[in-house]
Amino acid sequence: MEVLGIWIAAFLTLCIFSFLYRDNPFYRFAEHLFIGLSVGYSIVVTIHQGFIPLAWEPLSEGVNALQSELTSEGTPETKEALSGLFKIIPIGIGLLFFARLSPRHTWLIRYPIAILIGFTAGAAIPNVLQASIFEQTYGTLTPFAAMHAGSLSTGDIVGAILITIGLICTLVYFFFSVEHQGPVGWLSKVGIAFLMIGFGAAFGNTVMGRVALLIHRVGFLINDWLGSIF
Amino acid sequence: MKRQVPLALCFLFGIVMILTQFSPHSYSQGVYREVINWNLIINPFALILAVATLIQTHMTRIQRRTEHWQYSLVVFLGMAVMVLIGIPLGPQNSYVEWLYNNLQVPMDATMFSLLAFFIASAAYRAFRARTFEATLLLITALIVMMGNVPVGDLIWNSVLSWLPMEDGASKVRQWILDIPNLASRRGIILGVSLGVISQSIRIILGIERSYLGGGD
Numbered sequence: 001m002e003v004l005g006i007w008i009a010a011f012l013t014l015c016i017f018s019f020l021y022r023d024n025p026f027y028r029f030a031e032h033l034f035i036g037l038s039v040g041y042s043i044v045v046t047i048h049q050g051f052i053p054l055a056w057e058p059l060s061e062g063v064n065a066l067q068s069e070l071t072s073e074g075t076p077e078t079k080e081a082l083s084g085l086f087k088i089i090p091i092g093i094g095l096l097f098f099a100r101l102s103p104r105h106t107w108l109i110r111y112p113i114a115i116l117i118g119f120t121a122g123a124a125i126p127n128v129l130q131a132s133i134f135e136q137t138y139g140t141l142t143p144f145a146a147m148h149a150g151s152l153s154t155g156d157i158v159g160a161i162l163i164t165i166g167l168i169c170t171l172v173y174f175f176f177s178v179e180h181q182g183p184v185g186w187l188s189k190v191g192i193a194f195l196m197i198g199f200g201a202a203f204g205n206t207v208m209g210r211v212a213l214l215i216h217r218v219g220f221l222i223n224d225w226l227g228s229i230f
Numbered sequence: 231m232k233r234q235v236p237l238a239l240c241f242l243f244g245i246v247m248i249l250t251q252f253s254p255h256s257y258s259q260g261v262y263r264e265v266i267n268w269n270l271i272i273n274p275f276a277l278i279l280a281v282a283t284l285i286q287t288h289m290t291r292i293q294r295r296t297e298h299w300q301y302s303l304v305v306f307l308g309m310a311v312m313v314l315i316g317i318p319l320g321p322q323n324s325y326v327e328w329l330y331n332n333l334q335v336p337m338d339a340t341m342f343s344l345l346a347f348f349i350a351s352a353a354y355r356a357f358r359a360r361t362f363e364a365t366l367l368l369i370t371a372l373i374v375m376m377g378n379v380p381v382g383d384l385i386w387n388s389v390l391s392w393l394p395m396e397d398g399a400s401k402v403r404q405w406i407l408d409i410p411n412l413a414s415r416r417g418i419i420l421g422v423s424l425g426v427i428s429q430s431i432r433i434i435l436g437i438e439r440s441y442l443g444g445g446d
Contacts, residue, residue, distance in 0.1 A: 005332035012333060016340040020347060032301040034337040036308020039281060041334060043309075044316030044326065046274045055271040090268040094275030101282070110236040110442050112272050117441050118240035119269045121430035122247025128430075132423035136416050159409045166413025167420075174421040191417070196363045198414030200370025201406055203353070207371070208378045210346035217343045220336070 003228055010225035013217055055091055058084030140167055166194040237436045244434035281309075370406060377403025 015030035062084030068074055069082065093115060099108035143160035146152050152160070172184060173191030180188045243265065250262035288302035316326045353371070358364070376382030382399035390398060432438040 001328065005328060009332045009336040012337050013340045016337060016344060019344060028298060028301050029304055030337060032304040033308045034334070034341065036305040037312050037329070037334045039284060040309040040312025040316065041321070041330060042277060043281060043313055044321050046277050047317060048320050050270050051274045054267050087271065090271040094272040097275040097279045100279060107232045110232070111239060112275065113441055114236035114240040115243050116269065116272060116276070117433060118243035119247055119265065121240075121433040122244035123251070124426055124430045125248055126251040128423045128426050132419050136419055140416060162409050163413045163416070166410055167416050170414050170417025171420060174417065192363055193366060194410050194414040194417070196366040197370045197406060197410040198418070200367040201374050201411040203367070204371040204374025204378070207346065207349055207353070208375055210343060210349060213339050213343035214346045217336075217340050
């Protein structure tokens, strides 16, 4: 089974690498198989880790508890399990997604979409405030407190000042309410320089990440696949 | 009914999510957890609808015998194998793990590794140092790449041996990541965050309604 897995993985790896020559049937086969498998795996994970434990099991327990209550065999546990019946509401709302398939009832899809968007927007505000605004501002200003206490080296002081200047200049670049002329224009130009360094660093890291993956795949072909033959 | 109720639901769920996150009361935290569970229950239906659309698209390709229609059968084959084994047995099952480890993971990694070639050719076209900004980007990318591998320090120690800094490539790379890169990333994060918050407020208050689509 293990050797078969190595051979299949090697075949699919070579199929995808064949695209480096040009588009061909082997690449298209692997590409479409990848799409099918990925979608299938997403369905399996979503159902097993989302729908079954959060909706199906509480609902089943709720139905069983209701039956017990109706036959007067109710216990405190069954009373608690009755709350699982409320899961029918989100399931019903979720089923409204399929209204999309009926032209007359397409508008019903707005209900689940509105709930999901409202949820996401509501969840985003406190989380983004905390993680992206307060924490980032805190991280920028904290070194100045340490600087005041005299516990920073010269290099760290220069670094903290550079980070603050870079942050302010980058924000000025994104501030479009005033024309970028004069001092604002100069600050904006410094902001562009910092942004270019940031993009260059991101690009360099991305390239190295992809090259690491390439080395890993070539290593697999040489060591695991060819190693299993010779 | 067709537009007002969704707007009201969006407002209600948005406000509930904001208020419950700011309140430490156990009742409030219970509501918060329940709303998150509702979201996790509703989300899979959107995935199933997306899968239905994918199936519809590929069925149309097969029916109309469009170019390369045979590959749509491969999509169905992959999906069917994974779903038919995965749904009854679960994702932790050894057969599902075998399929995942020997088919999906290698293809995923190879697809991304393929980008190493295309990213290099794209960089050649994009990074021709015509302006000061492009030069800055090019030099930074080169330093970060060279600082990532041992040969970078080897070149530094051979070519720039007169400098009082040993293994300079990795040190300069780290400095770039820690100082100017951090400054620009923080600027971007703050800008994006302010945008997210303002857009979220517009959505909750019903000012932004594009998600409702057209029609009445």
